[in-house]
Amino acid sequence: MTDDSSNEQGKRRRRKGLxxxxxxxxxxxxxxxxxxxxxxxTPDAVSDEILQRVKDAVERTGYVPNLLAGGLASRRSRLxxxxxxxxxxxxxxxxxQALTETLAASGYQMMLGQSGYHGSREDALLxxxxxxxxxxxxxxxxxxxxxxxxxxxxSGIPVVETWDLTPTPVDMLVGFSHExxxxxxxxxxxxxxxxxxxxxxADDERAIRRNRAFANAAQALGAAxxxxxxxxxxxxxxxxxxxxxxxLRVLRAKDPLIDAIFCSSDMVALxxxxxxxxxxxxxxxxxxxxxxxxxxxxxxxHPALTTVRVDGTLIGRTAARYIMQRAExxxxxxxxxxxxxxxxxxxxx
Amino acid sequence: MTDDSSNEQGKRRRRKGLxxxxxxxxxxxxxxxxxxxxxxxTPDAVSDEILQRVKDAVERTGYVPNLLAGGLASRRSRLxxxxxxxxxxxxxxxxxQALTETLAASGYQMMLGQSGYHGSREDALLxxxxxxxxxxxxxxxxxxxxxxxxxxxxSGIPVVETWDLTPTPVDMLVGFSHExxxxxxxxxxxxxxxxxxxxxxADDERAIRRNRAFANAAQALGAAxxxxxxxxxxxxxxxxxxxxxxxLRVLRAKDPLIDAIFCSSDMVALxxxxxxxxxxxxxxxxxxxxxxxxxxxxxxxHPALTTVRVDGTLIGRTAARYIMQRAExxxxxxxxxxxxxxxxxxxxx
DNA sequence: GTGAAAGCGCTAACAT
DNA sequence: ATGTTAGCGCTTTCAC
Numbered sequence: 237m238t239d240d241s242s243n244e245q246g247k248r249r250r251r252k253g254l255x256x257x258x259x260x261x262x263x264x265x266x267x268x269x270x271x272x273x274x275x276x277x278t279p280d281a282v283s284d285e286i287l288q289r290v291k292d293a294v295e296r297t298g299y300v301p302n303l304l305a306g307g308l309a310s311r312r313s314r315l316x317x318x319x320x321x322x323x324x325x326x327x328x329x330x331x332x333q334a335l336t337e338t339l340a341a342s343g344y345q346m347m348l349g350q351s352g353y354h355g356s357r358e359d360a361l362l363x364x365x366x367x368x369x370x371x372x373x374x375x376x377x378x379x380x381x382x383x384x385x386x387x388x389x390x391s392g393i394p395v396v397e398t399w400d401l402t403p404t405p406v407d408m409l410v411g412f413s414h415e416x417x418x419x420x421x422x423x424x425x426x427x428x429x430x431x432x433x434x435x436x437x438a439d440d441e442r443a444i445r446r447n448r449a450f451a452n453a454a455q456a457l458g459a460a461x462x463x464x465x466x467x468x469x470x471x472x473x474x475x476x477x478x479x480x481x482x483x484l485r486v487l488r489a490k491d492p493l494i495d496a497i498f499c500s501s502d503m504v505a506l507x508x509x510x511x512x513x514x515x516x517x518x519x520x521x522x523x524x525x526x527x528x529x530x531x532x533x534x535x536x537x538h539p540a541l542t543t544v545r546v547d548g549t550l551i552g553r554t555a556a557r558y559i560m561q562r563a564e565x566x567x568x569x570x571x572x573x574x575x576x577x578x579x580x581x582x583x584x585x
Numbered sequence: 586m587t588d589d590s591s592n593e594q595g596k597r598r599r600r601k602g603l604x605x606x607x608x609x610x611x612x613x614x615x616x617x618x619x620x621x622x623x624x625x626x627t628p629d630a631v632s633d634e635i636l637q638r639v640k641d642a643v644e645r646t647g648y649v650p651n652l653l654a655g656g657l658a659s660r661r662s663r664l665x666x667x668x669x670x671x672x673x674x675x676x677x678x679x680x681x682q683a684l685t686e687t688l689a690a691s692g693y694q695m696m697l698g699q700s701g702y703h704g705s706r707e708d709a710l711l712x713x714x715x716x717x718x719x720x721x722x723x724x725x726x727x728x729x730x731x732x733x734x735x736x737x738x739x740s741g742i743p744v745v746e747t748w749d750l751t752p753t754p755v756d757m758l759v760g761f762s763h764e765x766x767x768x769x770x771x772x773x774x775x776x777x778x779x780x781x782x783x784x785x786x787a788d789d790e791r792a793i794r795r796n797r798a799f800a801n802a803a804q805a806l807g808a809a810x811x812x813x814x815x816x817x818x819x820x821x822x823x824x825x826x827x828x829x830x831x832x833l834r835v836l837r838a839k840d841p842l843i844d845a846i847f848c849s850s851d852m853v854a855l856x857x858x859x860x861x862x863x864x865x866x867x868x869x870x871x872x873x874x875x876x877x878x879x880x881x882x883x884x885x886x887h888p889a890l891t892t893v894r895v896d897g898t899l900i901g902r903t904a905a906r907y908i909m910q911r912a913e914x915x916x917x918x919x920x921x922x923x924x925x926x927x928x929x930x931x932x933x934x
Numbered sequence: 935g936t937g938a939a940a941g942c943g944c945t946a947a948c949a950t
Numbered sequence: 951a952t953g954t955t956a957g958c959g960c961t962t963t964c965a966c
Binding site for chain 4: 255257258259269270273274277301302303304305306307308309310311
């Protein structure tokens with residue numbers, strides 16, 4: 237039994253917080269606080285009898301450990317921050333979901349931050365994130381400012397960049413090559429007999445890179461327009477169904493011969509499909525459509541949407557694992573993971 | 586100037602964390618730590634000269650306050666937890682987005698937790714949440730177990746339940762009446778001349794309540810089937826396009842006279858619309874469709890989707906404001922907010 | 935296996 | 951307006 241039963245004394249000044257603490261539990265179990273701590277965190281380091289006594293005390297009191305205090309003392313917050321441009325884009329949803337789940341399963345919590353598509357709030361966001369001393373930061377689909385990059389590196393917090401494969405990662409990386417996507421989509425459409433390709437692209441950095449590769453490949457194949465360029469309609473991110481409808485109108489006005497459109501997301505593709513149906517354009521006979529993301533709905537559309545599938549769940553899970561491995565003091569052997577992508581052929585091509 | 590320049594001494598044992606602390610900044614500025622703290626948190630309580638000196642020191646060192654430590658000391662974590670059944674349902678996205686944004690604007694961070702639609706992980710999730718001592722918890726669209734309820738109340742953390750209006754809130758409430766939605770939808774469809782109503786409903790609690798009200802109202806109006814019941818197809822939550830397609834097939838098989846379907850989400854409605862187009866059923870001539878949620882895409886479909894619009898952004902913003910008000914020691918005068926809903930008439934009815 | 939002491943980095947409370 | 955002191959609730963370190 238420890239000596240401090242001095243609770244009613246005027247000694248303790250800030251005891252307003254009714255909070256139950258580890259000390260209370262320890263006292264109840266008749267052990268030192270540190271022993272109670274061990275019983276909860278490293279049960280193996282404690283005798284069976286004491287373990288049981290502490291467990292009982294926890295049960296009886298309904299004690300919930302204060303993870304803020306624990307984090308401060310142990311320098312492990314068990315908090316992981318995820319940053320997405322915006323949650324409503326839905327392309328990253330799968331990743332965010334996998335992230336939360338994987339982390340939660342190991343007792344980590346996820347903080348979610350939205351950076352906006354153009355990095356406006358990025359620096360401020362990063363400051364509050366670093367302030368929490370998270371065990372890791374997962375960056376999804378953003379182009380981080382150099383200031384932000386430096387701060388992040390300086391903070392020493394493990395970082396995983398996702399949804400891309402850059403040659404100069406801040407730290408770890410889980411993604412795929414956007415250039416390769418563009419190239420393979422052009423080749424795929426060419427293989428399906430398309431010779432007048434066009435694109436609708438969001439104005440974010442990755443989509444643009446994807447598109448450049450697409451245009452180059454299409455030109456190289458001789459599948460661009462007569463003037464040997466690939467008509468491209470750029471729309472503001474996050475891309476939407478409205479963008480797709482508008483895009484088809486604009487592109488057809490530019491060049492009525494267009495027989496295939498590569499869309500920067502399935503939402504855009506749905507817009508193109510909708511507009512085509514509204515205008516009586518036959519898909520895929522007159523127009524092939526391919527999207528990106530393979531949303532749950534895409535396979536259910538009529539006609540079902542051909543799309544580039546990226547395993548967002550795998551990205552999320554892998555990123556979470558990388559972070560946790562690092563947080564637990566391990567090193568990640570090969571901290572770069574190319575999850576690749578697949579072109580899922582359905583009825584719109 | 587404070588007295589401790591004792592940094593190199595072997596005295597300080599755990600100085601491995603390279604971490605820059607408030608003390609370092611204070612020393613650089615030539616003030617006491619608490620003064621530096623004031624300069625950062627309550628700049629008005631400090632002279633201009635000192636404010637400047639502290640700011641400079643922060644700038645020079647790149648100091649980022651440790652919010653874990655601050656939270657522990659001040660008993661205000663500036664962390665708010667949001668719990669959603671699953672993020673992929675997309676109905677709550679708007680709310681989550683508004684939440685993150687509103688909170689971030691005031692220096693709060695949002696933790697996101699997924700409870701699953703059937704409360705399986707609810708208790709475990711709640712434990713880790715309470716452990717962080719968040720300044721508030723926002724519950725979205727879940728039916729929380731009684732154990733969870735009790736714990737939450739016991740913890741004394743402000744709670745906002747959203748997307749519903751229950752007669753017995755845990756604490757605060759921002760939502761709308763699902764019963765009223767059901768009733769008004771039936772009345773609306775009746776007004777548009779529909780006499781054979783049916784429904785596709787997710788199997789979550791709210792959708793079921795909505796539907797019961799819908800069925801009752803339809804029956805009362807004499808707009809059910811000949812046997813005076815409203816055919817209802819129940820699908821597992823989260824609802825999807827696939828559910829909608831399947832639902833239409835099932836319902837038509839049950840009763841070919843059905844001329845209107847109330848869907849528990851816009852996604853389901855899109856499924857019904859798609860299936861109708863695939864089968865050559867004319868919308869709205871032969872079949873009226875009404876969804877719920879007013880997703881961004883819904884107005885862009887062809888035909889554009891009639892739907893029940895709920896202002897998810899308003900819900901998120903209001904919930905965030907309630908929490909912050911409480912966290913800042915205030916009281917929320919009327920902690921129940923009915924945001925209502927509107928039926929947005931478009932082309933599918 | 936168990937415990938005492940000494941912080942983690944910050945802020946509330948009480949001076950001055 | 952600024953400083954001193956004493957924690958917040960936990961865990962690390964070192965000793966037994």
